[in-house]
Amino acid sequence: MDGWSELVVKMLRRWTTEGPVWPVQVWAVLGADALSAVGSGLTLPFLLVYLHTVRGLSLGTAGAVCTTLALAGLVGNPLGGVWADRFGPRPVLALGWATASMGAVMLATVSNVWQAFTGAAVAGLGAALAWPALDTLLAAVVPERRRSSVFALRHATMNAGLAAGSLLASVIAQVGRPSSFVLLYALDAASFLLAIPLLWAARNRPAGPAPVAVDVEGAAEAPAGGYWAVARDGLFVRLWLLIAVLVAVGFAQFNTAFPLLAVSAQMSAAVVGWAFAANTATVTACQLLVLRAARGRRRTGAIVVLCALWACSWMLVLAGSHLGMGVGAMLFVSAAVVFGFGETLFAPALPALVNDIAPQALRGRYNGASAFAYTTGFALGPAAAGLLLQHGLDTVLLVGLTLACTAAAALAVTLRRRLLPGVDIIDPPAPDGATEPATPAATHQQEAPA
Incomplete structure (x- = not known):
C-alpha cells in the first residue's frame, strides 16, 4: 500500500512541519462554512426530539419529516451543480444558505404537520444547493496541488463548528421550554445569514492557473453535454x-x-x-x-x-x-x-x-x-x-x-x-522552478x- 504502514511514524515525525499558508479568501470561505456548521450543530441532533416532544408530532410523522430533509437533496444536489457552472459557485452558495435560513425559520414556527414538512423541505433544499457550490468554490480558490489540503482543513473546521453548535445546544435546549428550541432555530437561521457576507471577503481570482471555460466569480461558458x-x-x-x-x-x-x-x-x-x-x-x-x-x-x-x-x-x-x-x-x-x-x-x-x-x-x-x-x-x-x-x-x-x-x-x-x-x-x-x-x-x- 505504498508505505502506508509507516503512516503513524510519519505522522509523529512530521506533525510540526509547516503546511500551506492560506490566503485570506480561503479562510473566509472556510470560516463561513464553519459558521454555518455551528447552526447545523445547534438543530440537527434535536430535530426528531423537537418535532415529537415540543410540537406534538407522532414519532412516525417526525421521522418522515427528517427523511424529507434528506430527500430534498435529490433535487438540490443536481440543481446546485448546474447553477454553479452557469452562474458561478459563490452566488449559488449564498442562495443555498439563504434558503436554508428560511427553512430554519419555518421549522421554528411549526404549528401543524404540513408546516413541518414544508420547513424541512426548504431547509434540506438550501443545504443541498450549497453543497456542490461550496466544493466548487473551494476547488477554485486554491492551487490544484493544494486541493487535498483545503478539503481536509474544511473537514476539520466543519466538525469543529458542528461540535461547538451541539455543545451550545445542550446548554440551551430544554424539553419543557418550547421557547428554547425556537431560540435554537433562530440561531441556526442567523448562522446561515451571517456566513453569506464572508463569502464576498473571498472574492478574487483563483490562486491557481486561470480557468479555461469557467469564471468562478460569475457565469460560465455554456458547457457541452x-x-x-x-x-x-x-x-x-x-x-x-x-x-x-x-x-x-x-x-x-x-x-x-x-x-x-x-x-x-x-x-x-x-x-x-x-x-x-x-x-x-x-x-x-x-x-x-x-x-x-x-x-x-x-x-x-x-x-x-x-x-x-x-x-x-x-x-x-x-x-x-x-x-x-x-x-x-x-x-x-x-x-x-x-x-x-x-x-x-x-x-x-x-x-x-x-x-x-x-x-x-x-x-x-x-x-x-x-x-x-x-x-x-x-x-x-x-x-x-x-x-x-x-x-x-x-x-x-x-x-x-x-x-x-x-x-x-x-x-x-x-x-x-x-x-x-x-x-x-x-x-x-510543485515542479522545480515553478510556484504552482x-x-x-x-x-x-x-x-x-x-
Missing part, C-alpha cells in the same frame, strides 16, 4: 459508486446504526455520547496531522487504509456488542475513535479527486453528482440497516459492513490504474471504446 457528459465519464462513474458505498457503509451507519447497536447491546446513553464525542475530537485534532503524514502519498492508498480502518471499527463494534458494559463499552468508544481516523483520510482523498478529474466547465455538475452520491448513501445505508436490525440480525449487519468495506478497497485499487500518477497524489510538490503546477490537459486515462 451537461450531466450526460458526466455520466459518460467512466472514471467518475466508478468514483461515484465508491463514494456512495463508503457513505452507505460508513457515515450513514455511524450516525444511525451505531447508536441502535449500542442500545441493543445494553449500553447506556452515556456510552453513545462518549463515543460520538471521542469521534469528533479525533477528527478535529488529527485531521491536519494525518494530512501532513499523508502528503505525497497516493489518494487511492489513503482510501484503502480508510476502508481497513472502517472495517476494523465495525469488528470492534461486533466484539463490543457481545461483551456488555465495561469492556464492551470501551470497545464501542474505541470503534468511534478508529472510525474518526478513517474519516481523516476521506476528506483529502475523495472530494479533491472529484475536482481534479472534472473539466473546468463541468466542475459544478461533477460536484453536484458527487453530492448526489452522498445523498444516495445516506438514503440506502440506514434503510438496509433498519431492515436487518428490525429482524435482530445485528451480526449479519456488522459482518456485511466489514465485507462491503473490503469491496470498496478493491474498487479503489481499480481506480489507481485509470488515474495519471500526479492526480493520485495528495498535495504533490500547470493544469494538466487530462487528468485520467481515456476509457476504451465500448
Whole structure:
C-alpha cells in the first residue's frame, strides 16, 4: 500500500512541519462554512426530539419529516451543480444558505404537520444547493496541488463548528421550554445569514492557473453535454459508486446504526455520547496531522487504509456488542475513535479527486453528482440497516459492513490504474522552478471504446 504502514511514524515525525499558508479568501470561505456548521450543530441532533416532544408530532410523522430533509437533496444536489457552472459557485452558495435560513425559520414556527414538512423541505433544499457550490468554490480558490489540503482543513473546521453548535445546544435546549428550541432555530437561521457576507471577503481570482471555460466569480461558458457528459465519464462513474458505498457503509451507519447497536447491546446513553464525542475530537485534532503524514502519498492508498480502518471499527463494534458494559463499552468508544481516523483520510482523498478529474466547465455538475452520491448513501445505508436490525440480525449487519468495506478497497485499487500518477497524489510538490503546477490537459486515462 505504498508505505502506508509507516503512516503513524510519519505522522509523529512530521506533525510540526509547516503546511500551506492560506490566503485570506480561503479562510473566509472556510470560516463561513464553519459558521454555518455551528447552526447545523445547534438543530440537527434535536430535530426528531423537537418535532415529537415540543410540537406534538407522532414519532412516525417526525421521522418522515427528517427523511424529507434528506430527500430534498435529490433535487438540490443536481440543481446546485448546474447553477454553479452557469452562474458561478459563490452566488449559488449564498442562495443555498439563504434558503436554508428560511427553512430554519419555518421549522421554528411549526404549528401543524404540513408546516413541518414544508420547513424541512426548504431547509434540506438550501443545504443541498450549497453543497456542490461550496466544493466548487473551494476547488477554485486554491492551487490544484493544494486541493487535498483545503478539503481536509474544511473537514476539520466543519466538525469543529458542528461540535461547538451541539455543545451550545445542550446548554440551551430544554424539553419543557418550547421557547428554547425556537431560540435554537433562530440561531441556526442567523448562522446561515451571517456566513453569506464572508463569502464576498473571498472574492478574487483563483490562486491557481486561470480557468479555461469557467469564471468562478460569475457565469460560465455554456458547457457541452451537461450531466450526460458526466455520466459518460467512466472514471467518475466508478468514483461515484465508491463514494456512495463508503457513505452507505460508513457515515450513514455511524450516525444511525451505531447508536441502535449500542442500545441493543445494553449500553447506556452515556456510552453513545462518549463515543460520538471521542469521534469528533479525533477528527478535529488529527485531521491536519494525518494530512501532513499523508502528503505525497497516493489518494487511492489513503482510501484503502480508510476502508481497513472502517472495517476494523465495525469488528470492534461486533466484539463490543457481545461483551456488555465495561469492556464492551470501551470497545464501542474505541470503534468511534478508529472510525474518526478513517474519516481523516476521506476528506483529502475523495472530494479533491472529484475536482481534479472534472473539466473546468463541468466542475459544478461533477460536484453536484458527487453530492448526489452522498445523498444516495445516506438514503440506502440506514434503510438496509433498519431492515436487518428490525429482524435482530445485528451480526449479519456488522459482518456485511466489514465485507462491503473490503469491496470498496478493491474498487479503489481499480481506480489507481485509470488515474495519471500526479492526480493520485495528495498535495504533490510543485515542479522545480515553478510556484504552482500547470493544469494538466487530462487528468485520467481515456476509457476504451465500448
